[in-house]
Amino acid sequence: MSIFLELIPVSEAEEILRKIAPSMEEEAVPLQDAYDRVLSRSATAEEDIPGFTRTVVDGYAIRAADTIGAGEAMPAMLTITGRVGMGEGDAGHVAPGECRYVPTGAVIPDGADAAAMIEYAEESGNEVLVYRAVASGENLTLRGDDFQKNDLVFPAGRRLSSRDLGVMGALGITTVPVRRKPVIGIISTGNELISPDKTPGPGEIRDVNTYLCRGYAQTRGLIPRIYGIIPDERDPLEEAIRQAVAECDLVCISGGSSKGERDMCAAILADLGTVHAHGISLAPGKPTIIGTIDDVPVMGLPGHPASAYVVLVALCDVLIAAMTGSEVTRITVPARCASPIPSARGREDYIRVRLEGRDAYPLFGKSGLTNTLIESSGLLRIPDGREGYEKGAEVEVILW
């Protein structure tokens, strides 16, 4: 094979990833376990929520017309005919000149069309003085104000937030249809690698990528399955790949940063399945391999940890979104380039940047280093049509 890779644009790599992504089946989970899961069907309101008109203040259910012209000097005087308890379905009736006490959240009686706040009212015997005019509808939540029957509340593909769980509860959805969590097989290759619990001898370095990929899996709602450190030899690597493909929904092999290793990984993929891409116009991440074996996507990531993580964010995120029928969820923030950032046209660059206020400082660490992974706030993407950004340019930063 040539030492020069045949590079494809990032957009083409994304298209390949969307095409090879196996769709995760649906499963039902209890609402309490649905945090951060991806909805497999849309969720709609089965009835009006709330199901009745409620007061949002402590006070008196009244007819607004009875308070016209009321003020400090000339309060409206109403006769109190009862008190509504929380959760009481039958709140009774309010006739002209009458009112009923209602605690926050209680049903508004028939006939009443507003609530007067307790802070602007005074109860004395059977009478309530209301010191402010109240408008019709004031201080009420109307039936269906939150959601109306048949409202689409969540589209399929939504990744459920903590707040979504509460709203799911409001909808009465306690068993949630979600996509199965993809199982990601994680393989680290390299004869120089040792387990992090060992002390490196001469020429050895600790395996960073297994924990990095495992951490990535945890942030993305994947189930990591670890295959350990595999030496750069054909047989053990092929065996590890075969096993991972049989047990996982996608496989990430990191390492193989040298030409010989890359070629071996690509050759195994070609023998066992198909290589769709070997080399992407992406920096860092150029030597990335995309393949499939038995319809299982296999990605060959660069060996350098920072490069591997960029590829996970730039490309693997696209694959996982397609597998779960969701959108790539990135938090981006607007920022200003604190110094010029050059880039080569025809290549998509992901520059690690540190945000200080609105200023994005590029961290041009050597690619073998891991310190930029923890010193950076996120990635500044330079599309392939640009030659970089000038100092002061308005950009978007993808938060890690």
Add this chain to the structure above:
Amino acid sequence: MSIFLELIPVSEAEEILRKIAPSMEEEAVPLQDAYDRVLSRSATAEEDIPGFTRTVVDGYAIRAADTIGAGEAMPAMLTITGRVGMGEGDAGHVAPGECRYVPTGAVIPDGADAAAMIEYAEESGNEVLVYRAVASGENLTLRGDDFQKNDLVFPAGRRLSSRDLGVMGALGITTVPVRRKPVIGIISTGNELISPDKTPGPGEIRDVNTYLCRGYAQTRGLIPRIYGIIPDERDPLEEAIRQAVAECDLVCISGGSSKGERDMCAAILADLGTVHAHGISLAPGKPTIIGTIDDVPVMGLPGHPASAYVVLVALCDVLIAAMTGSEVTRITVPARCASPIPSARGREDYIRVRLEGRDAYPLFGKSGLTNTLIESSGLLRIPDGREGYEKGAEVEVILW
């Protein structure tokens, strides 16, 4: 008790929370379980990382001086004396006029001070032609370039990200000292509440806050313990609070949005322990209660789900950060007010806003509704010294 609460400023509430926060003990977890945990001690590098000088390219370890003046027309000609394998500790020696093949990541032999990329070299028999001048140090990662021995890499209190896990691996820290996860007791009160798996009858609504608080717990690395829906009656509520205080590190009681309920909750807290605050200059969230029972912080949250969630973010986050010795972790993004947002001076407002590009649109939903929780992108905080923001004002939005 008065219907008017005695309000304290948010800053004072934060001070109280930091004062009453019990410190979580230290525990050791395997690195693979350390994602999103809070470091209890700082982590330092115990040796130089990497421990040797490596090449970051495939190519030839050379003496840079041997390539002075080299170019396409007149390549430097070097004698190849060997090949360094990945993980080989003894890379040999390069004398003037010599070179050795090095794959990416391999040890640089003694005597060599740079690597020439394979793309700009040609091997032929025992000779290697180098078509570009190479500077001393070029294409190398030096020993200690990533971290030097005794470097402080992570301070105590850091919440570990996925990338941090990889770097922990590089440091050889496979057992991680972290703060114990706080156990949060979650109590929902209200006679109108029913379990989300039931269909509401007249006057009833489904309990949203249990799932909301549980979701919050999951986003903040807490262990939720659910005490269910407790009726607004003194005995069962007191019993639930006693049990939760005995079993948890902090307790959140939501509901009690009416005066009577609030008073009961505060009275129980006063009887069993201490009420530090009842009423905070915060909107939404004014009726929030802060107490302690047997040194366990107990927070009384508003019953309205959106208000309850704002209080969790605005105040409970401060408590949890203090309990785990970490910083409040908020992602804020700069934005522009899309419409004027008024506020009362002397009160801190948290306005739910929807971000569209850089524009923040306030969602002024009635406080009893939950739909703003899912339609908003986050919160716009208006400090108590301000009377609001004009349209177009530059603001910061706290992402949910």
